[in-house]
Amino acid sequence: MDITSKIREIATRLLQNGEVDLFMAWEKGDLPFQSKPFFARRVEDVERIIFDEYSIHNLSNALLKFRDRQEKIGLVVKGCDSRGVVRLLEDGQIERDRLYIVGVCCPGMKDPLQAMRDYSGFNRNPEAAPLAAKCENCIQPNPVIYDELLGEEQPPRVQGERFARVRELEQLSPDERYRFFEDIFSRCIRCYACRQACVACNCRTCIFDETKPQWVGRETSISDNMMYHLVRASHMAGRCIECGECERVCPVNIPLMLINQKLIKDVDNFFGPYEAGMQYVEGAKPPLSVYQENDPDDFI
Amino acid sequence: MHNCNCENPLVPQIVEIVKIIDETPDVKTFHVRNENGVPFDVRPGQLAMVSLLPVGEGMFSVSWQEEKEHLQFAIRRVGLMTDELHSVGVGHKIGVRGPYGNGFPVEACQGKDMLFIAGGIGLAPLRSFIKYCLKHRSDYGKIQVLYGARSYADLCFKDELFDLWPKEKDTEVFTTLDRPEEGWDGHVGLIPSYLEELNPAPEGKVAVICGPPIMIKFALKSLEKMGYNDEQVITTLEMRMKCGIGKCGRCNIGSEYICLDGPVFNLAQLRKLPPEW
Amino acid sequence: MKVLNKNKLPAVFDKLAQQSELFVPLQKKEQSGFYSWKSFDQASDQLALDLLNVYLPPKQVLLPQTEKMYSFRQEEGGVAISEVYEESQPRVIFGLRACDLQAINCLDQAFLTRGFVDEFYKARRDNTTIVASACYKPGANCFCSSMGVDPLEPAGADAIIRDTGSEFFIWEARTPAGEELSRQLAEFLEEKELPLPQSQAFERQVDMEGVAEKLSQVFSSPLWEELSDACQTCGICTYLCPSCYCFDIQVKNQGEAGYRFRCWDSCMYGEYTMMAGGHNPRASATERFRNRFLHKLEFFNERYGMPLCTGCGRCIIACPAGIDISKIITAAKEADWSA
Numbered sequence: 021m022d023i024t025s026k027i028r029e030i031a032t033r034l035l036q037n038g039e040v041d042l043f044m045a046w047e048k049g050d051l052p053f054q055s056k057p058f059f060a061r062r063v064e065d066v067e068r069i070i071f072d073e074y075s076i077h078n079l080s081n082a083l084l085k086f087r088d089r090q091e092k093i094g095l096v097v098k099g100c101d102s103r104g105v106v107r108l109l110e111d112g113q114i115e116r117d118r119l120y121i122v123g124v125c126c127p128g129m130k131d132p133l134q135a136m137r138d139y140s141g142f143n144r145n146p147e148a149a150p151l152a153a154k155c156e157n158c159i160q161p162n163p164v165i166y167d168e169l170l171g172e173e174q175p176p177r178v179q180g181e182r183f184a185r186v187r188e189l190e191q192l193s194p195d196e197r198y199r200f201f202e203d204i205f206s207r208c209i210r211c212y213a214c215r216q217a218c219v220a221c222n223c224r225t226c227i228f229d230e231t232k233p234q235w236v237g238r239e240t241s242i243s244d245n246m247m248y249h250l251v252r253a254s255h256m257a258g259r260c261i262e263c264g265e266c267e268r269v270c271p272v273n274i275p276l277m278l279i280n281q282k283l284i285k286d287v288d289n290f291f292g293p294y295e296a297g298m299q300y301v302e303g304a305k306p307p308l309s310v311y312q313e314n315d316p317d318d319f320i
Numbered sequence: 321m322h323n324c325n326c327e328n329p330l331v332p333q334i335v336e337i338v339k340i341i342d343e344t345p346d347v348k349t350f351h352v353r354n355e356n357g358v359p360f361d362v363r364p365g366q367l368a369m370v371s372l373l374p375v376g377e378g379m380f381s382v383s384w385q386e387e388k389e390h391l392q393f394a395i396r397r398v399g400l401m402t403d404e405l406h407s408v409g410v411g412h413k414i415g416v417r418g419p420y421g422n423g424f425p426v427e428a429c430q431g432k433d434m435l436f437i438a439g440g441i442g443l444a445p446l447r448s449f450i451k452y453c454l455k456h457r458s459d460y461g462k463i464q465v466l467y468g469a470r471s472y473a474d475l476c477f478k479d480e481l482f483d484l485w486p487k488e489k490d491t492e493v494f495t496t497l498d499r500p501e502e503g504w505d506g507h508v509g510l511i512p513s514y515l516e517e518l519n520p521a522p523e524g525k526v527a528v529i530c531g532p533p534i535m536i537k538f539a540l541k542s543l544e545k546m547g548y549n550d551e552q553v554i555t556t557l558e559m560r561m562k563c564g565i566g567k568c569g570r571c572n573i574g575s576e577y578i579c580l581d582g583p584v585f586n587l588a589q590l591r592k593l594p595p596e597w
Numbered sequence: 598m599k600v601l602n603k604n605k606l607p608a609v610f611d612k613l614a615q616q617s618e619l620f621v622p623l624q625k626k627e628q629s630g631f632y633s634w635k636s637f638d639q640a641s642d643q644l645a646l647d648l649l650n651v652y653l654p655p656k657q658v659l660l661p662q663t664e665k666m667y668s669f670r671q672e673e674g675g676v677a678i679s680e681v682y683e684e685s686q687p688r689v690i691f692g693l694r695a696c697d698l699q700a701i702n703c704l705d706q707a708f709l710t711r712g713f714v715d716e717f718y719k720a721r722r723d724n725t726t727i728v729a730s731a732c733y734k735p736g737a738n739c740f741c742s743s744m745g746v747d748p749l750e751p752a753g754a755d756a757i758i759r760d761t762g763s764e765f766f767i768w769e770a771r772t773p774a775g776e777e778l779s780r781q782l783a784e785f786l787e788e789k790e791l792p793l794p795q796s797q798a799f800e801r802q803v804d805m806e807g808v809a810e811k812l813s814q815v816f817s818s819p820l821w822e823e824l825s826d827a828c829q830t831c832g833i834c835t836y837l838c839p840s841c842y843c844f845d846i847q848v849k850n851q852g853e854a855g856y857r858f859r860c861w862d863s864c865m866y867g868e869y870t871m872m873a874g875g876h877n878p879r880a881s882a883t884e885r886f887r888n889r890f891l892h893k894l895e896f897f898n899e900r901y902g903m904p905l906c907t908g909c910g911r912c913i914i915a916c917p918a919g920i921d922i923s924k925i926i927t928a929a930k931e932a933d934w935s936a
Contacts, residue, residue, distance in 0.1 A: 049919055056919025057827035077917070081829060085882055133917060140914045141649030141736035144624060207628055209653070209662055209836055212866065216831035217917060229868045231376075231400040238847050238860045239663040269917040271652060271833050273627035328716040330846075331667050331681050373669045373676045373857070374850050378873075399873030413675030533876060560872045562846045565713035568862070569843035570870055572888075575896035580712055594816045596888070597878050 023071045023124060026170050027096055030122055031066045040094035040120050042086070044079045045069045053135035057082060071096065076129035076152055078263045080104030081219040087113050095119065098126035099174075102163035103261035103297030104219035109165075110297070110304060111259075113222050123163025125171035128155040131268060154264025154277065157182065165300050186282045205245040207272045210238065214266035214276055215252060220259045220296075227251065249279065257283040258306040261297040290316045326360075329565050332371055332415030333359045338390055340410055343476040344469075346397045347441060348406055349383060352416060353390035359416055362391065364426055364448035365556055365584050368418030369564045372408070376401040379561040379579065381445035382419065391416070394444035394476060420564045421583050424449045424528070424554070432526045433461035437539055439511050439531025440469050443476050445556045445583070446530050454488055463488070464520055468496040468511040472504055494518060512538040515546075522548045529555045533597060540587065550588035557583050557597055573597050599779065599786045600765040601758065606644065609785050610634045610691070616781065617687035617726070620658050622651045631655040631690060646692045647760070649736045650909065654839035655693045656704060659721045660861075666717060666846070668856040679854070683720035689778070691728045692758065695751035696741040696909035698729050700839035702753050706901040707842055717859075726774045729754035733796040738910030740801040740923050746907055749796060761791045803926040805904065811929045812895040816887070818934040824925065825886035827918035832863035834912035834920070835889070840905050843869075864889050890925050 021029075031043040047058035047068040055074035059082075060066050078101045086093060087108075097105060102123055108114050131152035138146030159182065161174035181187070189197060215221045215228070227235055228248065236251060237244040253276075260280045267276040288294050291307035326333075339351035350370075353359070362368070362385045370393055371377035378401045383392045397406045405414070426449070434453055438446045453460045465485060469475045475495065486493050496507040496514045507514055511531070527548055529539050536555055543553055559571035559578045566580030574593040576582060585593075601609065611634075613619045619634040622645040629645050630653025636642075645651050667681040708718035729751035735741070741748055751757060756775035759767040768786055770779045779786065835841040845862035849855055862869065865885050871877045879885045897905035906922055913921050 049921075054919060059823070059826040061823070077827075082827070132919070133915070136738075136914050140738055140910065141734075142629065142652060142914065144643070144645075144648060207625075210860070211832050211836040211863070213831035213833045213917070216829045225868075229866075229871075232403070234400075234847075237849055238845060239849065239858060240860070241663070265917075269831060269833065271628075271837055271915050328681060328683070329713045330715070330717065331678065334675065334677060336675070373678075374671065374848060374855050376848060377846065396874075402873065415676075415678075533878075558872070559878065560870050562844070565715070566711055567708055567713070567715050567842075567844075568846070568859075569864060569892075570862075572892070572896065574891075575899040594891075596884065 023170050024069065027071055027122060027124075028066050028069050030168060031060055031069055031094065032063055034094045034120055035060065035063050035066065039092065041091040042093045043069075044082055044093065044095035046071060046075045046077070046096075048072075051136075051139070053130065053132050053139070055132055071124060073127070073130050074132045074135070076131055076155075076268070078104050078217075078219060078265050080108060081217060081265070083108055083114050083119075084219070084222055092118050092120070094122065096122045096124060097163055097166070098124055098129070099158065099161040099163055100126075100261060100263035102165050103160060104263055105165055106297035106300045107220050107259065107261050108222065109300050110306065111220075111222055116300070121163070121166045121168075123166030123169045125163070125169070125174045126155075126158075126161040127171075127174055128152075128158065128161070128177055133268060152264075152268065154268055157262075157277075157281075159262070159295070160298070164298055183281060183285045185278055186285055189278065189282070201246065202242055204274050205249055206242055208240065208245040208249070208274060209272060210240050210245065210248065211271060213269045213271065217265040217269045218256070219263065219265075220256055220261065221252070227255070249274075249276070253279045253283055256280055258287045258291065258294065258308040259296050260284060290319070326417065329417065330563060332369065332373075332377075332417040334413050335359050335391075335416045337408065337410055337412050337414060343394060343478070344474045346406075347394055347474075347476050348397075349392055349394045350405070351386075351390045351392050352414065357388045358385060358391055360419055361385070362419045362448075363423035364452040365421065365424035365445060366419040367421040367564070367579065367583060368393070368416050369420070369561075370395070370405070371415035371417075372401055372404050373415050375404045377415070377562070378402060379420070379564055381448065381556070381583070383444045383447045384451050385448070394441065394447070396441045418564065420579050422581065424452075424556075424584050426452055429526045430459045431461065433524050434463045435520050435525050435527040436463070436465045436467075437511060437515060437527060437529040437531075438465070438467050439535040440474060441476065442529075442531030442535070443467055446528055447477060447480075449528060450485070454485070454491070457489060461490070461524065463491040465491075465493045466496075466511065466515060466518065467493070468498065468514065470498045472497060472501055510538075511535055512542045515539060515542050519546060522546060522552060525552060527553045529553070550591060551586055553587040554584060555587070555590065557585065559597065598788070598790060599768045600761075600789045600791060601768045601782070601786055603764050603766060605785050606646075609782055612781060612785070613689055613691070613778070617689045620655065620688065620690045622646060622648070622692050624648070624651070628652060631657060631693070646730065649732075649734070649739075650694055650697070650911075652837060652911065652915070654700065654837060654909075654911065655690050655697050656700065656839050656842070658688060658690055659701065659704060659718060659725065660708075660842055660844070663858055663860045664717060666857045666859060668854060671853045683716055685720040685724050688721065688725040689728065690725060692730045693727065693751075694730055694732050694741075694909070695746050695748045696739070696744075696907040697839045698727060698751045698753055699741070699744075699746045699907040700909070701727070703840045703897070703901070703903060703905055703907070704842055706903070707897075710901070726755045726778060727753070728756045728758060728775075728778065731757055731759045733760070733794045735797060735799045735801075736910060737800055738913045739908060740799060740803055740910065741908035742799055743801075743803045743805060743923075744904055744906055744908040745805070759793060762794050763791065765789065765791055767791060767793070801910075801923055803923045804930065805926065808926055808929045809895045809898040809904070812891055813899075815929075815934040816891070820928075820932060820934050821887040822883045824928065825883045828865075828882055828886050828920055829918055830865040830867070830882045830885060831917060832865045833915050833917070835863040835865060836861060837911040837915050839909055839911070840907055864892070890922065893922065894926065894929070
């Protein structure tokens with residue numbers, strides 16, 4: 021039985037038994053590359069569920085909409101998405117017993133957003149990439165937490181050195197590096213989509229919405245834009261689960277994962293070995309949420 | 321059209337704080353004027369954007385305009401700007417722009433008996449209407465004010481409530497506290513239930529309500545039970561506002577902007593709008 | 598008819614840029630939008646007049662992402678306003694499509710009518726000349742014709758260019774301001790008779806008849822929750838939309854001086870209607886989602902007589918959750934709102 025049929029079977033069973041009130045998966049849009057998040061609430065909805073190579077969205081982010089409610093929720097997660105669930109559990113944002121997690125070993129996804137942009141007529145030279153950019157560096161295609169597991173175990177996708185792009189940037193002089201960042205952040209329009217798409221961004225009142233004091237101004241000046249991205253990335257240090265959604269949704273194509281990967285590398289170096297969200301252990305906290313006497317401090 | 325005689329409606333005038341009255345632990349009334357007296361003429365129920373220029377702006381109802389003298393704003397300390405405003409003294413210069421909003425239908429209510437219902441800081445916008453009626457006493461019938469707050473300390477405009485207004489011709493003031501308190505031998509209970517106890521008759525009356533949204537919603541239900549029809553009931557609403565001139569989009573209820581088409585609505589108008597306030 | 602050789606465009610733009618700040622559609626590395634011709638970098642940028650459209654809309658010219666309003670200075674005994682920034686220098690927007698121009702017509706309604714005039718917008722708008730580009734090949738996500746827009750006759754243009762498919766644009770002045778541009782560009786305009794291109798049909802169409810009326814009746818429907826399920830309230834739709842105009846007003850301080858500015862804001866954010874006391878009339882994503890579509894399709898129509906969506910398709914392209922406004926329009930008429 022293919023994965024879609026297996027998921028539908030599970031969803032039907034869970035909804036019929038009342039084990040879940042809501043089952044999060046995907047449905048098809050009109051075009052072949054359009055798969056989008058879909059929440060089944062009734063058994064009749066289940067026939068709309070699919071799982072295909074465009075099921076790229078991180079559904080663990082959608083759990084945040086339900087954190088203050090009571091529903092029991094079933095959801096389908098791939099490798100990175102399941103790390104997102106661990107993120108939420110570690111951050112105390114949702115209870116494990118409300119979730120029924122269907123894990124799918126991920127063969128790598130294509131990006132429906134990129135496909136749509138190529139199809140739209142807004143792009144000059146459409147290039148159909150075989151895989152979404154975020155999937156090319158995947159270190160964890162297999163779910164790390166689940167109640168049921170589907171699909172064949174997949175090997176990590178990352179070819180060659182995992183942090184090659186980061187090292188390239190590290191090799192630049194401070195001036196060159198500054199010009200690089202100035203260039204990419206000058207195009208930020210402060211739409212905050214990166215924050216909204218991020219499962220690790222789950223503060224009830226985001227620091228950028230605080231008024232007493234206001235930490236970062238809302239102008240799209242270089243200084244405010246840089247501060248926004250640097251502060252957000254710092255809040256992700258040790259917590260980012262590398263799902264790559266931030267970079268994927270950015271409407272002006274800022275290479276956000278570059279910065280996140282730099283911090284992943286640094287946290288692993290200084291406080292590690294550590295990869296965020298790789299397993300759920302009750303009470304475990306990310307390295308920067310816990311103070312230990314022997315924490316390195318020679319970079320301060 | 322509006323009565324704002326400004327060149328650019330988003331740019332404030334600079335005024336000086338000439339008097340500050342401590343109403344409650346978190347409410348102060350600020351009297352402001354510029355060198356020409358009042359910065360602009362205000363109808364009862366209209367609003368103005370008050371700003372501490374380096375800090376921010378906030379929309380407040382004008383509690384009263386002392387003719388040619390100064391504007392009064394009763395402002396509760398609740399956020400960034402109001403926090404800072406509460407720490408400045410007399411003589412401090414602030415920004416004010418306006419007036420905005422439609423104001424109360426003072427002409428249409430002439431000849432009616434007036435029932436004012438307010439909770440907490442909600443008395444501030446109603447005060448301009450109450451004082452207007454008292455100033456033009458013969459234009460209005462009986463005046464009743466029903467006012468409540470969490471505690472005695474939270475009652476605003478105490479001297480008017482307990483001393484000045486009850487002395488006016490055919491004017492009654494009913495005050496209630498949410499909870500019993502030592503030293504208080506007045507009524508205890510929430511406003512909607514006190515309202516139903518007093519049961520003021522609807523004939524020839526206009527009811528004007530302001531307070532926290534939850535209080536307004538319950539009070540409207542009580543008035544409906546008591547036989548008030550939708551045209552007889554007026555309320556003044558509040559939303560987060562930034563521009564004050566119906567452009568920035570955020571203070572809408574349906575297709576109406578509270579800063580421009582409101583803040584005063586009668587119940588018939590409110591029922592046509594989505595219940596999202 | 599008057600025609601303009603595409604090869605002369607850089608010279609045309611240089612000429613126009615002498616008298617005004619000229620905005621043209623450019624592909625700048627990873628993004629595309631309307632940028633000042635002065636910022637054109639031969640090494641990395643490309644003119645995008647041949648593309649269907651660009652991602653960042655031209656509203657940026659009239660309602661910038663960040664716009665200084667007035668500066669102030671703290672002085673002895675008080676504070677004073679130093680300068681009010683009403684930017685009235687001449688501007689030209691060259692090559693925008695009918696959908697984006699109709700969006701500007703919507704912005705004109707919002708900012709210039711109903712009680713108050715937004716003087717900052719007015720200063721820019723009054724001094725902006727618009728050259729629109731007629732659109733003969735609608736894209737897969739375009740549905741402007743369903744929203745009352747004629748892609749061949751962009752309403753409100755001062756001049757129109759038509760891409761004949763050869764190396765010429767046909768140039769048509771429509772207003773005195775357009776005639777003025779014809780005069781400025783006289784040396785570049787030639788007389789030639791060229792056939793107008795064939796216009797192609799729209800793949801995507803919706804029926805707007807009765808939609809506003811229907812939506813006004815379904816405010817409390819539980820269907821809104823399902824429609825908004827996938828929405829992450831990321832705000833991309835509001836920023837790429839040529840007619841979304843909600844803004845925030847904030848302040849920047851630099852020692853004794855500072856300035857108040859306004860910047861784009863989005864009704865999709867949680868703190869959009871958050872009041873200082875903690876009350877939030879639209880606390881949930883569903884409520885904000887519903888408000889956005891009702892504003893686009895019903896409230897704006899009630900208030901100004903036109904929908905606030907012009908069928909440009911950008912939100913459909915860029916929404917990470919696959920939300921599609923044309924589907925919401927269809928759902929208004931066809932879905933079961935009682936479900």
